[in-house]
Amino acid sequence: MSFRFRGGVAGANAISGVDVADHCKEAFLELQRKKAHRYVIFKIDDNKNEVVVDKTGSPSESYEDFISELPENDCRYAVFDFDFVTSDNCQKSKIFFIAWSPESSQIRAKMLYATSKSKLRRDLDGVHYEIQATDPEEMELGALRERVN
Known part of the structure; x- marks a missing residue:
């Protein structure tokens, strides 16, 4: 089902975001279960x-x-496998989902990433914490440590 919008064709994805490629879930599972990646x-x-x-x-x-791999002027999603030691001296790991939307990115990109986030998040079963960041300070390592304590 499509409809005309400002001279172009916009389908259902214009409102609900975009699809998620199969290899996204595979990469997440490699991070989660096999510890093959630190981040995706x-x-x-x-x-x-x-x-x-x-x-x-x-x-x-x-x-x-x-x-350092996140672009300065464009949006991204990411998962990061955060290793830490608890106050009981136990080694643990928690997976963070980060929605990176820097203030300097284009408004259209911010809107597209915002409307597409929930579909990706549903596919990434096993994320422990979520961070929405518009500035690098919002995702400093201390912010992750605060969330797991």
Whole structure:
């Protein structure tokens, strides 16, 4: 079902966001179950049709490595496998979903990413915490530590 909108054709995805490519869930499961990645960064493809994997980070990469891979002026989704030690001296891991929408990104991109987020989140079963960030300070390592304590 399509309808005309400002001279173009807009389908149901114009309102509900875009589809999620199958390999997104596979990459997430590799992070979650196999610990094959420290992080997975997702983007909406150039045709604005679906969410795809943009980059993955090896298990040895740090949070700083992850942050450096996020674009300064464009939106992204990401999952990060955060390792930490509890007050009882237990090694634990929690998965964070991060919706990166910097203030300097285009309004259309922000809107598209906002309307497409829920579809991706439903496919990523096992995320423990979610962060919506518009500024790097909102996702500093201390913010993750605060959430898990």
